[in-house]
Amino acid sequence: MNDMAVEGVQAPLGADLASVAFGPHHAAVRWSDGARTGSVEQIVSFVGELEASHRPRWVWWAADPHAVPLVSAGLVLGRCWDLAEAHRILAGGWEADPGHVWARAHGLDPAAAPRPTAGDLFDFTSPTEPGLTSSAAAAGPTRADGHLRREVLSPDFLRTPDGVSTVADLALRAAVAQRILLAQQHTRAVSTAYSESAAALLCLELSRDGLPVHRQTLESLIAAAAGPRPESERHAMEIRRERDLQVLRHVPGRESTDLRNPVHVRELLRAVGVVVPDTRAWRLEPFRATHPLVEALLQWRKAERIATTYGYSWLTAHVGPDDRLRGGWTACDGAAGRMTAQNGLHNLPAPLRPAVAAHPGHVFVRADLGQIEPRVLAAVSGDRRFAAAAQSDDLYAPVAADLGVDRPVAKVAVLAAMYGQTSGPAGEALRGMERSYPVALAYLRSAADAGAAGRAVQTYGGRRVPVPTSDTPAGRAAHGRFARNAVVQGAAAELFKAWAATVRLAVAPLGAQIVLCLHDELLLHVPLEHSAEVAALVTSCLDDAARRWTGSRDVRFVADTSIIERWSDAKP
Template identity: 30%
Template sequence: MPSRSGPSDAPRWCVLGRVPGGGVARGRVAAVEVDAAGERSAPIPIATAELPAFVAARERSAPRWVWSDTPSWYPRLLEAGVRIERCHDLRLCHAILSRSEAVPDRGPLLAAARWEAGPGAGEGEPAESALFEIETPEDAPGAVPHDLDAALEEFDRQRAALAACVDPGRLGLLVAAESAGALVAAEMAAAGVPWDAAEHDRLLSAALGPRPARGAKPVRLLELAEEVRAALGDPRASLDSPPKLLRALRSAGIDVESTSRWELAEHEHPAIRPLLRYKKLSRLLTAKGWAWIDEWVRDGRYHPVYVPGGVVTGRWASSGGGALQLPRQLRPALRADPGWVLVSADVAQLEPRVLAAMAADGAMAAAGSGRDLYSGLVEQGIVGTRQEAKIAVLGAMYGSTTGDSGRLVPRLRRSFPAAMRLVDTAAAAGEQGGVVSTWLGRSSPRPGDEWEELQARASLPGATSRDESRARRAAREFGRFTRNFVVQGTAAEWALAWLAELRLRLARLPSPTSAESIAPARASGPAFERQPHLVFFLHDEVMVHAPEGQAAAVAAAVRESAEAAGRLLFGSAPVDFPLELRIGERALKE
């Protein structure tokens, strides 16, 4: 990740924290500057109102800002139009370092229980309450300490852990990328996704009927419900209560164990088709209906709340707005501002390509070189169709042993022995209750107490066949988890490196001049109204809101960032990460 360099005597880190006598919103914070040798300055007091100006001035010397929790500090700066280049998020980094098998002595970190906040501590508050969490009592559930002394102590622990770890380069890259991801998440929440609420309303009306009165169901759901009840011969059947619906289905002769759409789809009955349609539209109404527009869209922007590292593999989660569950049918509502475009890109078969790079499996890398990897498997004669290739690869990564996967995965084992050896080894470790780690050093959790009890009971002299069967099943399930953990977690690391690189490249593109007559995207806030900026991220997909005249430069930055992420993680490994790029007012993904 490129980085500008400041003067040789500039501080390498700048630690922020509150000081005794009141938190940020009511009193003062302070900063301590730390040089490369670890020497500290005296605390520099800062009044709350002066914090953005202080950070903007110090940012010219390019320090890495160290703070307790990015969502508790960064939104106030963004509201003032101040962006930073780099940070070290103590909460996120603590979660990685205190669990990583690459750290030989995790005792000091584990003893710092106050930093064991769950994913998303400090997340989820509206933008106008930025920095409110810094007033949270330190004994509150999920709180992390925001005071300066605590931050300095934790920073010392983390630096010591990194210095002593098995591979400080890799783990150092991971904590830097995780912290960069926190900045991206805060910036995307602040800027928001350009959103056409009128188009969203039109799409809902087309699917559900006109917006109903509060508390009432849309007309299309009412019609479908009546159609289902008529087919069941039960005018009082409740479609929204799974237990009641199950009884109604069985009374109509439909022998099902649950009301899941997968099981329902296996049955032939006049009630099934309208019921499945009802369930699909009901999910749309609940998850992304009119109430969702009222809550999450304002001034032409959708403001979701991302949670970096919210999944144990390092993937992101969401604690509000449902950014990670955006129905395809609503994508037309993503609409750029006048004079702006959306540049979106997603990676083809990210996880299999990451697996090929991790395992240094040249044959698997060649299958995807410059082309669709699944089609490459077909061309190499490994499987007959692209669909079979997809089933085989997903089966290999997720440990499927039955059905088509059970038939096809052995072909991969013969063709790609190095890749299969890597995931098989990870699965074997999990089956024994062991820990595995990603490419950069994020380690998996150990199995829980129930797993341990099952294994212990099966090893007793008087164990029954049922005990042994349950223990084997639990071992296989945890093996499937560790098998996928190493691949999904490393893919998340690649995506973080892509995001971090792209964020920096976008920030360094020249802002359009006033002569170019670019209408500023004012709804994106002062930090982004004239600058291309990330607005959306979903595992292997990014979206940038950019002035129309900079679309080509942004597209190049997206491609170059993907290439840089591959080199950063895997060096000269012959694995490419091809992108599907789209540019337009509405950047739709088919």
């Protein structure tokens, strides 16, 4: 492997790549001029040695499952190429099974790609009958038309040394083809594939490590909202009834009302003079002072959500004996590309946040990107005047000066531009944006026109975002608004993941871990003695990632970074 390239140095195509494939008992590594096959344990050890000596870019069909043994072993891999994530950039959407990945990478008709008969490369533990590997080995892994053979997609294929070796070889070939296609599709798409792949690897680490919590605090907060832990089903019904009565006591004679039925709740509200078309919380907020029932109902909803979704069953199922909240993570939501998480990691109710607490000897370093989407718009549109406004700590202040309006109006104008709001005060503010920042608005208008016509749009990093067609004016307008926002939100997600990937490697030698990625926010669990150094690194990594991502320093990106003991300590 002496010819393996260092990034930035000319080398044979794919010379910097090393692919891995794992089955239940066997695994394989493949690189440009060599291969190694062995047990799972042997290959995990070999990957660690190769990472230390050559630092290749690791290739796999998908991080889950093919990087799971490596992450479970505690290896910190520097660079990777995830075929599924790269495919999602090329094709858009979520579907990224190996048959389609191979077809797209090699210019084949995806509709002709074979479907696995039972499971696929992402589910190698599914039971199937043995004997498929030999036929594929005799005929080769691809059909006459270039598509992968169905046998290769079978989970049984990964049960033999020859099978995992073939899958690793196919992964290496697919990565080379994908990299060529991405470079042809968009100037930044290869770099985006690097950071998206790193984000998929980070997702495995997030799932493994979990979010630190203080169990006693969490239990007491649940109890405060939902009552004590039920001792029986009858006790649970009594607690639920008592919670309901805290609302129904404000309307004597209606104690039989079902608060979980929106129709019944609307009737209850109408009885006290509150007439609303629906019972959403934001709809009821303006009526808090109208009648005590409204305030009681809003408080009941918060308690009910904790009781039913984040109660004792949730705590038992998802908080481990090491006091870590765990859930599955994905690097791309299948739309514009945001990271997603399960089990409350992305939507933990605010009343429970005090329980997210650093473990002894540690603190959190929390960093939240400021005004990220407007700053991204300034960068991706190339509007120099808007970029100049983004040099300020508060982007909305210079925008307000440019528009000749107050700051709140300026903020409305910027949000109206990105989200396509054209009526009321937002419409007048938007016209001011058109005059002051025509290049940024033209960029958004172009995306909206494409979306209204049902044409796919591309993010700044080259991700294809499909948009459906519509036969109605309302549908076309909605698709236009979606596309207008997707090019900004998608680019913001790309920058965020490039930042997170940079932080991940920078802080690892200090024993720090990213434990939460929430939209535009990073939360790191850090040894107390390294907290100041990690906080500084998080900020410098943002500067580095933004400079690489935009190719300039024309737009300034900022983060509010703090060192805290509990997540709730962070300022809003």
